[in-house]
Amino acid sequence: MTDPSTAMTDPTTGGRDGFPHLVRAEWTKFRTVRGWVAGMTLAVVLVVALGLLSAAGSHASCGMGGVETACTLTTGPGGEAVSDRFFFVHRRLDGDGSITVRVDSMTGQIRLPDASPGVRNVVAGVVPWAKAGIMVKDGVREGASYAAVMVTARHGVRMQHDFTEDVAGGSGGVSPGSPRWLRLTRSGGTLTGYESVDGRRWTVVGTARPAHLPATVEAGMFVASPGDLTVSRGDLGGASVQVRFTEATAVLDQVRVEGRAGGTWSHDDVGVAYEADGRTPHHPGRFTESGGAFAITGVGDVAPSVDGVRVESTLSGLVAGLVAVIVVAVLFVSAEHRRGLFRTTALAAPRRGRAFAAKAVVVGAVAFAAGLTAAALTVPLGARVLRANGNAVLPVSTFTELRVVAGVAALTAAVAVLALACGALVRRGAAAVTVVAGLVVVPHILATASVLPLSVARWLLRLTPAAGFAVQQSVPEYAQVLGYYSPQGGYYPLPPLAGLAVLCGYAALAAVLAAVRIRKGDA
Amino acid sequence: MRAAIEVIGLRKRYGRTVALDGMSFTVLPGRVTGFVGPNGAGKSTTMRVILGLDAADEGSALIGGRPYRSLRAPLCQVGALLDAAALQPSRTARNHLLWLAHSQGLGARRVDEVIEQVGLGAVARRRAGGFSLGMRQRLGIAAALLGDPPVLLLDEPVNGLDPEGVVWIRGLLRSLAAEGRAVLVSSHLMSEMQDMADHLVVAGRGRVVEDTSVADLIAAASDGRVTLRTTARTEAMEALARAGATVAVQDRDTLTVSGLEAGRIVALLGANDVPFSEVAAHRASLEEAYMELTRDAVEFRATTPRDGTATS
Numbered sequence: 075m076t077d078p079s080t081a082m083t084d085p086t087t088g089g090r091d092g093f094p095h096l097v098r099a100e101w102t103k104f105r106t107v108r109g110w111v112a113g114m115t116l117a118v119v120l121v122v123a124l125g126l127l128s129a130a131g132s133h134a135s136c137g138m139g140g141v142e143t144a145c146t147l148t149t150g151p152g153g154e155a156v157s158d159r160f161f162f163v164h165r166r167l168d169g170d171g172s173i174t175v176r177v178d179s180m181t182g183q184i185r186l187p188d189a190s191p192g193v194r195n196v197v198a199g200v201v202p203w204a205k206a207g208i209m210v211k212d213g214v215r216e217g218a219s220y221a222a223v224m225v226t227a228r229h230g231v232r233m234q235h236d237f238t239e240d241v242a243g244g245s246g247g248v249s250p251g252s253p254r255w256l257r258l259t260r261s262g263g264t265l266t267g268y269e270s271v272d273g274r275r276w277t278v279v280g281t282a283r284p285a286h287l288p289a290t291v292e293a294g295m296f297v298a299s300p301g302d303l304t305v306s307r308g309d310l311g312g313a314s315v316q317v318r319f320t321e322a323t324a325v326l327d328q329v330r331v332e333g334r335a336g337g338t339w340s341h342d343d344v345g346v347a348y349e350a351d352g353r354t355p356h357h358p359g360r361f362t363e364s365g366g367a368f369a370i371t372g373v374g375d376v377a378p379s380v381d382g383v384r385v386e387s388t389l390s391g392l393v394a395g396l397v398a399v400i401v402v403a404v405l406f407v408s409a410e411h412r413r414g415l416f417r418t419t420a421l422a423a424p425r426r427g428r429a430f431a432a433k434a435v436v437v438g439a440v441a442f443a444a445g446l447t448a449a450a451l452t453v454p455l456g457a458r459v460l461r462a463n464g465n466a467v468l469p470v471s472t473f474t475e476l477r478v479v480a481g482v483a484a485l486t487a488a489v490a491v492l493a494l495a496c497g498a499l500v501r502r503g504a505a506a507v508t509v510v511a512g513l514v515v516v517p518h519i520l521a522t523a524s525v526l527p528l529s530v531a532r533w534l535l536r537l538t539p540a541a542g543f544a545v546q547q548s549v550p551e552y553a554q555v556l557g558y559y560s561p562q563g564g565y566y567p568l569p570p571l572a573g574l575a576v577l578c579g580y581a582a583l584a585a586v587l588a589a590v591r592i593r594k595g596d597a
Numbered sequence: 598m599r600a601a602i603e604v605i606g607l608r609k610r611y612g613r614t615v616a617l618d619g620m621s622f623t624v625l626p627g628r629v630t631g632f633v634g635p636n637g638a639g640k641s642t643t644m645r646v647i648l649g650l651d652a653a654d655e656g657s658a659l660i661g662g663r664p665y666r667s668l669r670a671p672l673c674q675v676g677a678l679l680d681a682a683a684l685q686p687s688r689t690a691r692n693h694l695l696w697l698a699h700s701q702g703l704g705a706r707r708v709d710e711v712i713e714q715v716g717l718g719a720v721a722r723r724r725a726g727g728f729s730l731g732m733r734q735r736l737g738i739a740a741a742l743l744g745d746p747p748v749l750l751l752d753e754p755v756n757g758l759d760p761e762g763v764v765w766i767r768g769l770l771r772s773l774a775a776e777g778r779a780v781l782v783s784s785h786l787m788s789e790m791q792d793m794a795d796h797l798v799v800a801g802r803g804r805v806v807e808d809t810s811v812a813d814l815i816a817a818a819s820d821g822r823v824t825l826r827t828t829a830r831t832e833a834m835e836a837l838a839r840a841g842a843t844v845a846v847q848d849r850d851t852l853t854v855s856g857l858e859a860g861r862i863v864a865l866l867g868a869n870d871v872p873f874s875e876v877a878a879h880r881a882s883l884e885e886a887y888m889e890l891t892r893d894a895v896e897f898r899a900t901t902p903r904d905g906t907a908t909s
Contacts, residue, residue: 092669099700106692107685414683417650418740421677422700424649424666444865596651 096423096432104406104436110191113402114444117395117486120457121448124391129459134466145466147382148217148345149412150237151285154549155382155468157300158216158237159345159374161347161359162209164294169227171333172259173208173293175326176273177225178367179249180206182322184302191305203375203556204299206324208258210291214342221282222296222376223256223267227322231256233267233280235408237378240554243269243279248324260333263287273328293331293341297324297359297372305558309582313524315558317359319373327367345374377555382468384544384564386478388456393515395448396489403437403493408503427589430498434585437494438487445486449479470548477570481545484574488581489514489540495584499591513580514539524562531560532567537582541566544573599662601626601748601779606656607646608803616642616736618655618803624781624827626747629774630813631794632783633887640783640798641679644752648677662746670701676741680750681733686726690717690736693725694743701744730757738766749773749780755789767793787887799890807890811883818886823859825852826874826875827866836869837862 098331136145150156167173182200189195207224221235223243231243231254248254255270265287267279299322305313346355411417423429453475460467470478493510500506508585517540521531535541544566551559559565566573602624609617617639624630632640636716645651651664657664660675668674684693695707712721717736720728725736734757741749751770755763770793774780784790790797790811797814799807807814827833827850834844834852842857854862859878866873 092700095670095700099696100698102692102696103685103688106688106696108687155660409685413685414680415685417679418683418697419700420650421648421679422672422697424668424671596645 075116081535092423093428093432096429097435099422100429100432100436100594104440105318105588107409110402110406113398113405114440117398117402118444118451120449120460121389121391121395122451124394125388125452125456126389126459129388129456130463132460132465133463134383135464136466144461144464145382147379147466147469148376149469150217152236152238153220153469153471154238155379155466156217156237157375157377157379157381158218160296160298160376161341161361161370162211162214162292162294162296162344162370163339163341163361163370164209164211164214164292164370165331165339166336167210167260167293167331168334168336170260170262171293172257172331173210173332174255174328175208175295176253176255176328177206177452178253178325178327179250180204180225180227180322180324182227182247182299182320184263184320185318186302186468187304187316187318194566200227200322201300201302201320201556202226203377203554204295204297204320204322205232206295206322206326206370206372206377207256208294209296209376210260210287210293211259212286212288213292214344216345219284219286220376221258221265221267221284221287223258223269223279224296225254225256225324226435227512229554231269231279233282234376234554235265235282235284237376238552239282240552241280243267244271244277255328258293260287260291260293263436280344286327293335295326295329295368295370296376297322297370299373300375300377300556303556303558306375313528313558313560315564321357321359321371321373323369323371325369329368331365375555378552380468380549380552380555380557382466383460384468384476385453385457385470385548386564388460388544389482390448390451391452391483392448392543392546393518396486397511397515399441399486399490400493401507403441403490404497404503404506406437407433407494407497408501408506409500410434412503426592429588430585430592434491434494437490442483442487446479446483448486449482453479468549474548478546478548481570481574484546485542486578488577489539492539492581495581495588498588499584514577516540518543521561524560528560531562534567535561535573536567536576539577541568541573542577544568545570599626600624601661602647602750602781603659604643604647604656605658607643607653607658608655609646609651609653610641615803617646617656620656620800620804622798622805624748624779625796626779626793627774627777629770629780629782631790631797632781632800633787633790633797634785634800634806636785638653638785638800639803640785641752643800644677644679644750644781644783647750648675648679650679657786660685670744672697672701672740672746673703673744674746675748675750676744676746677732677749678737678741678754679753680752680758681730681737684725684728684733687724689722689902690725690728690732690739691721693736694739697740697743703744707743707745711742714742715739731759731762734758738769747778749778751780751782753784754782755784755786759817763789777834787883791883799887814886814890815881815883818881821855821858822879823854823857823862824875824877825851825854825862825866825873826850826878827871827873829871829873832868832869832871833873836865836871842866850874 135142147155183196184199186195203226204227209222211220212218223233225248230245233241255273257268259266263283266281268276270276301317301322302320304316307313343359357373359372457467486556496510497506517534517538521534551565600623607617607620621642646653682751698708715738770780837844843855845853847853
């Protein structure tokens with residue numbers, strides 16, 4: 075009866091020979107209860123149906139010269155949506171060379187909310203990210219590759235390129251009597267930005283390798299001034315965000331272009347919009363030159379744009395789907411306790427911790443597959459429907475889209491494991507579902523439904539398992555773009571994988587506690 | 598012969614209640630061992646400790662010399678029926694056995710074999726939630742047989758079975774024992790052990806009261822009395838008393854004779870021309886023997902306000 079070959083095996087540290095069998099048994103258990111399979115299917119259907127329905131109901135159109143058109147987005151060299159509007163005074167530069175300039179002053183005006191309706195309320199001033207400096211760009215086409223070094227109103231000297239890249243230089247702005255020299259040097263594909271307070275001692279701000287810089291580029295001076303942002307909190311929570319017109323005027327002189335520079339200075343109001351007649355520019359920029367000093371007025375921004383619909387907005391049904399997943403995962407374990415089947419399982423797998431691990435593997439894998447199916451259908455199809463309805467969907471790279479889809483699958487799996495572990499700890503189905511929903515779904519709803527102050531909402535999404543929802547954020551928060559980065563707008567306080575890690579930490583902790591509880595005590 | 602199950606000095610308390618108080622016995626292969634005792638005697642607790650479900654405070658329980666929790670593919674070494682009601686109602690009988698089979702590395706063919714063996718072939722693909730208690734017992738027995746184990750533990754397997762089912766399970770367990778398996782069957786009713794068990798472990802108050810073969814137990818309780826049925830009561834009493842027997846009147850035509858064996862009584866009555874219709878050696882029922890044994894061990898009597906509901 076006793077096999078001598080196994081009699082010597084230490085039962086506590088024995089091999090892992092039976093684990094695949096346990097996983098298979100748990101999978102058989104799962105698939106043979108119709109309600110559980112139906113529940114997981116329902117989760118997928120909820121995510122896909124709610125997502126596509128909301129996409130189908132979302133229509134948008136944009137006016138262009140009085141003609142209604144689909145909304146289009148300018149994209150940068152990286153494929154992301156960009157804002158590329160500025161006033162550019164430039165000349166051609168062949169091959170290597172450099173451009174140097176002194177920025178003497180920056181002034182401007184900001185339109186504030188109307189004090190009396192219809193009467194423009196304009197004050198003098200510059201917004202923090204108003205910028206003036208020198209730029210090397212692949213032509214004057216919107217979205218073309220570039221590198222620039224600039225002085226900003228509140229964020230010191232910056233070296234930026236290709237919209238998303240931003241490096242800080244020295245702090246402080248310019249004011250009369252305290253100018254700033256800037257220099258941009260091209261050597262092959264590399265551009266180096268310098269700054270100086272006196273035109274003699276230069277400091278490197280940064281280097282850049284723009285994605286696409288041909289041999290002949292446009293080099294020159296630019297000024298831009300992003301819209302002013304006002305966030306006001308509503309009476310019933312929430313916030314209304316206003317972006318208002320601003321313009322900045324910078325005076326630049328001592329311009330020197332070295333290298334094979336061609337032609338004379340020409341100017342472009344890059345990215346300007348037109349009035350309904352299609353000819354009159356709306357809020358145009360301008361420039362004057364006198365004695366080598368250029369006074370350039372610019373409107374707009376050279377930066378990534380986050381104005382548009384995000385692909386993850388198609389995942390509006392995710393919370394509902396997760397509730398179904400939570401219910402199924404909890405029942406997968408609590409039903410065994412309710413029916414006394416837990417003892418049968420303990421007989422078949424006396425090392426109960428491993429049996430629980432097998433259960434977690436199965437519910438995690440099933441939930442991963444459900445989440446993957448749901449997201450892989452919803453995100454691309456939903457984005458296609460949104461675009462077909464005229465919405466400007468912010469483009470994301472294939473990698474980002476895959477990360478969102480796989481991330482939603484991982485989020486679903488982690489939530490399922492958390493629910494399973496809570497089910498094993500609490501052992502009562504309804505109580506466990508309430509606990510897990512309270513840990514995952516409720517914080518997310520509270521944080522994104524704009525009923526809480528912004529800081530509280532952000533802390534909820536850092537500390538609770540709801541942090542995992544960050545994995546679906548497809549467009550990052552840009553430090554160089556002033557925006558209202560709230561959870562309501564789809565911005566999570568943690569990076570995608572960090573948020574997922576918080577959720578996984580909770581799931582792992584709960585699973586360990588559940589395994590300890592199951593191993594100790596009588597069945 | 599190596600014991601299939603060794604229970605060595607088990608002690609366990611639940612709060613202030615002593616469930617096991619030095620329970621010790623062994624179960625040998627090749628025979629059906631009945632594990633009987635009143636409710637609360639510690640039978641179920643002992644079985645759960647043997648199966649590694651509960652931990653004993655003291656003592657040990659070994660199967661083939663090893664604790665249950667250390668067994669590989671345990672269902673292939675021990676088959677157990679504990680609670681036939683422990684089923685996921687929406688899962689079919691076959692699928693219930695299928696996941697158990699998969700957990701031991703067994704395939705679907707073995708599942709179909711045991712389903713036929715317990716007579717559930719016709720309802721194998723029906724949801725177990727609709728099963729009667731008897732069908733659930735059969736399904737539980739199928740689960741116990743799944744791994745073709747050399748050791749079987751069955752807690753009250755007769756519960757809920759119809760008379761036909763009782764006959765079936767007796768035959769099944771006897772044939773399993775005849776194949777050389779060790780079979781331990783618990784019951785709180787001694788009568789269920791009649792014609793089924795070869796050996797008995799009688800438990801009371803958390804320990805073993807008697808560990809004996811069924812034949813010895815009945816012989817001890819039978820006490821050598823003979824029942825005599827006769828129309829000539831007076832003549833019979835005179836003839837037997839002369840031969841030194843003690844005779845008691847049971848009713849108008851029935852006498853109980855002690856001190857003489859049945860063959861001698863027949864000879865005496867014949868020699869004295871006493872007519873009689875029946876001479877029968879009194880054979881105590883298992884029930885009587887059991888009552889005798891557990892008189893002191895029964896924890897709750899009918900006279901106590903709490904009926905015997907405390908199960909071990």
